[in-house]
Amino acid sequence: MNVLTVEKLSKAFGGVQAVGGVSFAVAPGERVALIGPNGAGKTTLFNCINGQLRPDDGRIEMSGRDVTGQAPHRIWRHGVGRTFQITATFASMTVAENIQVALASADGAAKGLGRRLSARYRAEAEVLIELVGLAARTEDPAAELPYGDLKRLELAVAMTNEPSLLLMDEPTAGMAADARGGMMDLVDVMVAERGVAVLFTEHDMDVVFGHADRVIVLDRGQIIAEGSPDEIRGDATVRAVYLGTFDEATV
Amino acid sequence: MLRMRIRTHITAAIAALLTLTSASIATAQDPIRIGEVNSYTGPLASFTVPYRNGWELAVEQINAKGGVLGRKLEVISRDDGAKPADAVKFAEELVRREKVDLIAGTFLSHIGLAVADFAARNKVLFVAAEPLSDAIVWAKGNDYTFRLRPSTYMQAAMLAEEAAKLPAKRWATVAPNYEYGQSAVKAFQDVLKGLRPDVEFVGQQWPALFKLDAGATVQALAQAKPDAIFNVTFSTDLAKLVREGQLRGLFKDRQVVSLLTGEPEYLDPLKGEAPEGWIVTGYPWQGIEDAAHKAFLDAYSKRFNDYPRAGSIVGYNTILTIAAMLEKAGSTDTGAMVAAMKNLELDTPFGPITYRALDHQSTMGAYVGRTAKVDGKGVMVDFRYANGADYLPDDATVRKLRPAK
Amino acid sequence: MSFIVVQAITGLASAASLFLIAVGLSIVFGVTRVVNFAHGSLYMLGAYLAFSFTAAFGDTFFGYLAAILLAAVVVGGLGAVMETSLLRRIYRAPELFQLLATFGVVLVVQDLTRMIWGADDLFAPRMPGLDGAINIFGHAVPEYDLFLIATAFVVLGGLWLLFRHTRFGVLVRAATEDREMVAALGIDQRWLFTGAFILGAALAGLGGALQIPRQAASLSMDLNIIVDAFVVVVVGGMGSIMGAFVAAVLISELLAFGVVIFPQITLVLIFAVMAVTLVLKPSGLFGRPEFTTQEDRRNPDPPLRAGDGLSRIFWWGLLVAGVAAPLVIGDFAIIVLTEIAILALFAASLHFLLWGGGLITFGHAAYFGLGAYGSGLAVFHLSLGMAPALLLAPLAGAAGALLFGWFCVRLSGIYMAMLTLAFAQIAWSAAFQWGGFTGGDNGILGVWPSDWASDPFVFYYLAFAVCAAVIWGLRHTVFSPFGYTLRATRDSALRSAAIGVDVTRHRWLAFTLAGAAAGVAGGFFAFAKGSVFPEVLFVSTSVDGLVMVLLGGVQSLAGPILGAIALTEIETELTRLTDLWQLCLGILIILLVVVLPHGLAGLSAFMRRRQP
């Protein structure tokens, strides 16, 4: 069964049809890249999937269950981890605490009034920190982390509920070109070790072609092409609407 | 007393290190200390500052004559900022830290009630100077609280008596929507209906205190087409009502009966706008011919270079009350002072007054008359002194109103 | 029918007054994002100045008009002084600091006005030429009312022209709609802010000056108008001129007809309108939602550090002092100490929301007051003893917070602050006007401790023990998973939702918890004072709470306690010393915000920074 099935999903803002009848699916353990020019509707699509936005029309299923229109915190319970185009972390907490809060939530203990959080989920947190390579910064406030590390932290946080699907909106945006590979290698580790599927958007075509099993191309809210990286590379329509801007997009 | 015991031990241990404050035994030279709480800052200052002048004058005059019981009077005064919680706090301070012999003061009714309740609880004599609420001596009256100023009921009754003489049958009322306004309207209605069963009340307006929406309220009153209007609003609300009512012709061919409006505090700010022909209670300081009042007026004008307001008389009489009570009690023992307050008789610039043993209300009255304009300013004319004793319900009724504790 | 028309015109005249004051507030907020509490003080100053000017040269229509305009200009100038000397320093401060600083200005202006003009109401003569009434359908309508309505339309039109056709106006609009954009355009924001503030102040002055033919200039004008002006701005939408206009008309007409239909509940009516608007349209009728894509990361708090050496010493020291002090101090000092313990809990519960959850509440008095009333009413209506009555206090506080919080936690930032204020004012109005149940303004008396606790010494230990325990509980909660999760929703609501936190519900629970804690404080307050009055629910109680939190230092758990100690001592001693204590307190607050934004708890850091 697919971890994610999207059927005829639509979302408009006023007159702008940001997403217009999009259908696709993601299989377990699959790495799917969603590409398209700026304003194509990628973030909107993500926001619909993860519940931040309520779609106007269409249907979203996760592992066979209809989750259309559910709030983000409910979607998360279906095993979805999310990272944001602009990172969202808890600035006043340390790296460890960021993850401990998420672990508490995963454990259903977010409303607990008992023992101090700092003394709980410590070991699990350290495993995740180790995994994303932030061990040296465990006790540093998130507010002091460089951007690349914040992205790693977000990844670790997104992994706390052992998701079956990771939604990553531009996971390497704002990172130096040489660091992007490292970040995506990390994602590959998650896929390999934890069997998670990944749906990500990306502008860097090296990253896309190097780390996706399948590519979906979105333009003005519509899917204009879908296939393996090689197929997409050779697709004429894609070239016309999108790849012409490759050079710009990779800057 | 647990606390005393613990304290004794501690004191013994650290006595050498601490300078202990112990209540010294009063000697003949020590002044008699009167604690005083009122709202001296903020918008109420225009009412309480003349009141403070009044009591200051009385203290000075009495001390100049050697004080009372051979001791001077000393007033320790606090500003409660118009907050009842702070009034109680300062009452505590005055009693516990300043070791005053009794407390006095307050202007707003609810603050008066809070301090009265404090006084009963702590068994301290409280001379409530200015608050008007009937509850202070009736529904919530207590053994330790005595009130000087003529109450809402008394003043409303004075006006109802005058209103009964008018031909008007249809009455409308306008009063601020809080206890003072509500009980004034009720007292006025009750007394007037008793005297004139044929009157009916055709409209009521209850603007929020100091938030009178004048135009709308005046229109709504006019809409009820009353023959006469009973007004309880005061201060800024009154000014708005008067101007808007005159502009819109509300008062044309209508009698208006208005509580407190003859007090300089409320009449003077209206200046040229002061209404004419309203029947009011108040304080026509310019026109009172009694020698006692003349003496007060001269002394006050000389001392403060200003004319007295109604509050000045209340402040002055408060200290006169306390002095007379002390002479009668012969000591500052609370029991003796409370006993002395009952049936206490004294002379004031308004004439003799008595503190009724029945309900602890003084019989100080007010002047009832009509407003007029002289030299472009509002004054009271055709006034008479209404003795408070004549405007209280009969004793049986009062006993019912004041539940025995 | 004719009555309805005339009443509608009357309502419009009130709307005109309300619009003039509200629109200035709205413009200032739109550009600077400062909610200016002192706007009402500027309005009051406008009235007093106009009074003096008309006395000097207001004998003719044009003289009077000139007096009104001059008052507006002078108030605009005072606005310039206020902006350049105070506000400019605090634009980057959190919203609450700004609110508090402007509240300090309110106190200062209140006392200065009294010093200059005296405490008596000052009633100006009518405006020459407009001192009569004209007949409309057989009803007399004051000419001045029509003049006022016309003036409002002239101002509305003038502002429209200004904002469409001048560079300044276009920039003001741009800044209102998108702050970052104006900053990015490289425009010197300073003159823009100053200009907008002068405009807003002058409008407030004009509004006040235009009142003098209708009402006396008085010292209660400032606070009387400001809350209404807030309501208009919030209902209309912050920053929207048209919104201010429409809301002013809506509210004034509602009141004009409200006094006819339900003369008793006008106070509740206006806040009910605001609450309904905010629930249905959280950014007001014409406001646009604040686009904050990213949480504010400018000044994140440092991570929590539980129990390092210094803080351990502080907390134990506090406990020891609290236990030992009554043994050596006098009776009255014990009573003050009791009040401090109670207010420290009140402040701590507010701090828990503000700092622990980023929930900006401006109406925390509601839950404190409900606790007090819960206890008071239990004594009064049910004749319960002290202990059971005290148990009801947190329930009452929690119940109120549960109800009000459901609406409030759906909003954020200044809208949330305003909705909490609206609910507190509704509670206050209800307590004030629902005399049969609450005792009305005469309050509930006789709420004294039971015999066993009637000695101030015993009552102190009881209050201290319970308040200290609840404060400890709140502190513990901050460190618990619940508290961390709450802080997470403050740091990033987006991220919190993405890790499975139901942000709204979590905030709602926190609100309720804080309400219960404030209720405990309220219950003890009732027994400490022996009475309960509507004042406990009033905005000044909320302000006291905020002053304590900010005075102590909002970024520290010790802050609210230090703040409660400092404020109680300052108020107790200042009022004994001087009639000008409001002035002193106001200056203190202003200095505090400007010089010591981290409060007393930040003092040590401040000293260190000062050293070369």
Ligand SMILES: Nc1ncnc2c1ncn2[C@@H]1O[C@H](COP(=O)(O)OP(=O)(O)O)[C@@H](O)[C@H]1O
């Ligand atoms: N909250 C919003 N309100 C209005 N329009 C929006 C909103 N979010 C996105 N849009 C519009 O929807 C379209 C798709 O945007 P987005 O999903 O962010 O694209 P992408 O992530 O592919 O760059 C754009 O035209 C954008 O302007």
Ligand SMILES: [Mg+2]
């Ligand atoms: Mg995007």
